[in-house]
Amino acid sequence: MITLNSIKYYGEYIAIxxxxxxxxxxxxxxxAGYGYYQYFINRTVDPTYNPSDAHEEMKQFLQSKGFPLDKTVAMMTAVDMKFAFSRFYHDGDTSILLLVTAGLNNAVDVTNAYNDSSDPSIGTINIFILINGRLTDEALIQAMCCAVEAKTKVLSEKQILDKTTGTIATGTSTDSICIAxxxxxxxxxxxxxxxxxxSLIGKGLYETLSEAVDEYIAFKKGTS
Structure with missing residues (x-):
């Protein structure tokens, strides 16, 4: 069973x-995509991170930490792992573990993205949702859709803007989501x-991401 105890903190990265x-x-x-994986990594990189091949660099990082490449899903973000939020929710015999980091420098309104030709900057929302239960592929995809809807709801309520268009952002251009x-x-x-x-994902991600966004906004205000 996946619980909060499944989360391991290693400073610059967190592993489930x-x-x-x-x-x-x-x-x-x-x-990315479908598969069976045992380790789930959320990693902090420097805001100046710009390797010639990010996929290859990530592979080298995982190998250096002892994680098997064929059993690991990994994301990266400029957000410090001290701002990672994890929560556990249950309803009867089903439960979910969430791990979220929120960086918003790169917030984008997808409905107006065609007007923006600028290169993406560092800033991403990373979401891991691990479910104790048996899901069909159909259910996994629908669960991911629920996660995207919850994310967009939070950004709307928090009035997170696309800096280019001045409209409400729907995410960032480098968001990542994992459902397992x-x-x-x-x-x-x-x-x-x-x-x-x-509904568990809707409630859990809404609450957890709301906290992460509030913490990010407070931190940015404190450093400005």
Whole structure:
């Protein structure tokens, strides 16, 4: 079972370490897409980070820390891991673990992105949602959709703006999301907004990301 105790803090990165591989879908820089993975990494990089090949650099980093490349999903962000927020939610026999970091320098309104030709800057929202339950591929995809909806709701309520267009941002141009399930326990054919899994994600991510955004805004104000 995945719990808060599954999270390991290593300073510049955080790892969620499962006892066995989880069924996963993600947009992570390392091992995006579908697969079975056991280690989930959120890593802080310097704001000046600009390697010639970020994928290769990430592989070298993971190997240096002892994580098997074929069993690991990894994301990166300029946000310090001390600003990572983790929460655990449950409803009956189903539960979810969330790990979130929020950087907003690169906030973008996707409905107006075609008007912006600038290069992306460092700043991203990284979201890990690990589910104790058995999910179909359909449910995993629907769960990811719920996560995106919750993220957009938070940015709207917090009035996070796209600096180029002045409109409400829907995310950042480098956001990453990972949804993974243990494939043990309660079965979920669907993961949409009115299902047990979808509603848990909606509530949990809304609360957790709201805290992360508030902390980020407070920190930026304190350094300005």
């Amino acid at each position: 370490e499962a006892e066995k591989p989880l069924r996963t879908i993600s947009t992570a820089i390392h091992n 399930s243990t494939q043990n326990g309660e079965f979920h054919q669907y993961g949409g907004s009115i299902t047990k899994v979808g």
